[in-house]
Amino acid sequence: MSTPHIEAQKNQIAKTVLMPGDPLRAKYVAENFLEDVERFNAVRNMFGYTGVYNGRRISVMGSGMGMPSIGIYSYELFKFYDVENIIRIGSCGAYTDTLDLYDVILAERAYSESTYASVQAGEAYEPYTHPSETLNGRIEEIADSLDIELHKGTIHSSDVFYRENFEDFKRIRDTYGAIAVEMEAYALFHNARITGKRAATILTVSDSLVTKQETSPEERQKSFTNMMEIALRLAE
Ligand code: HPA
Numbered sequence: 001m002s003t004p005h006i007e008a009q010k011n012q013i014a015k016t017v018l019m020p021g022d023p024l025r026a027k028y029v030a031e032n033f034l035e036d037v038e039r040f041n042a043v044r045n046m047f048g049y050t051g052v053y054n055g056r057r058i059s060v061m062g063s064g065m066g067m068p069s070i071g072i073y074s075y076e077l078f079k080f081y082d083v084e085n086i087i088r089i090g091s092c093g094a095y096t097d098t099l100d101l102y103d104v105i106l107a108e109r110a111y112s113e114s115t116y117a118s119v120q121a122g123e124a125y126e127p128y129t130h131p132s133e134t135l136n137g138r139i140e141e142i143a144d145s146l147d148i149e150l151h152k153g154t155i156h157s158s159d160v161f162y163r164e165n166f167e168d169f170k171r172i173r174d175t176y177g178a179i180a181v182e183m184e185a186y187a188l189f190h191n192a193r194i195t196g197k198r199a200a201t202i203l204t205v206s207d208s209l210v211t212k213q214e215t216s217p218e219e220r221q222k223s224f225t226n227m228m229e230i231a232l233r234l235a236e
Helices: 023-033 067-080 116-121 133-145 166-176 185-195 217-222 225-232
Strands: 016-019 035-041 048-053 056-061 085-094 104-111 150-157 178-182 198-208
Touching: 016 023, 016 067, 016 225, 023 035, 023 048, 023 056, 023 225, 035 056, 067 085, 067 116, 067 185, 085 133, 085 185, 085 225, 104 133, 104 178, 104 185, 104 225, 116 185, 133 150, 133 198, 133 225, 150 166, 150 185, 166 178, 178 198, 185 198, 198 225
Parallel strands: 016 056, 016 085, 085 198, 104 150, 150 178
Antiparallel strands: 035 048, 048 056, 085 178, 104 198
16 A cells, blocks of 8 residues: 555554654664664655564654644555554753753643644634643653753643744743744644644754753754663653
8 A cells, every 4th residue: 555645555554643743854863763664755855764673663754844844744644554653752942941951841732823733623722732641740750760851841832943033932931831832733732633643742852932042953863862772661
């Protein structure tokens, strides 16, 4: 079988899929953390791999940037490839000065002004979507056992990276309680709900809208090991 965007056979993809935004980060995780790796997708260079971590099978695939992109890939994985769990592992911009570069965030809720969920399901607009409590519970246990501090809170899934009114992030932070911004979780959580599956989002702070600090793409690619270590332990 294949779908318009994934060329894999069903049994080539594990029940749990980690999804970084960047397909090259998926390649990096596969090459540096997994054994017995097989690439199952290269359509549009949106690389996906399945391998073994600590004796357990797990997949990792790029989601692309933004809700339309992760919306397509996560829907196809959940609906047509019998994937049970998708864990987004991404980067985010901090909305508060209590977060530092490289802090790890576990999303408890995603706020968005996006129409993705309402259009997808033909439902009224809801400002928030939610991750799986089961997955979040396991992520907290794993982080605890690895002594990695998790910052839990609401994140903002934005359709816009470059805003003309830069300071508007403060309104979103203060009105909706968002501690950081990324561009995918709201759609991922919606797709999990609509397909009866599970999703979670772990983020590493790559820049701060408050202090204007940022990391380089190379640092981002390599320095996210804390988040990976947590996510890989979710292999079934
Ligand atoms: N905005 C949106 N998404 C992001 C950002 C940001 O500042 N940083 C990392 N992902």
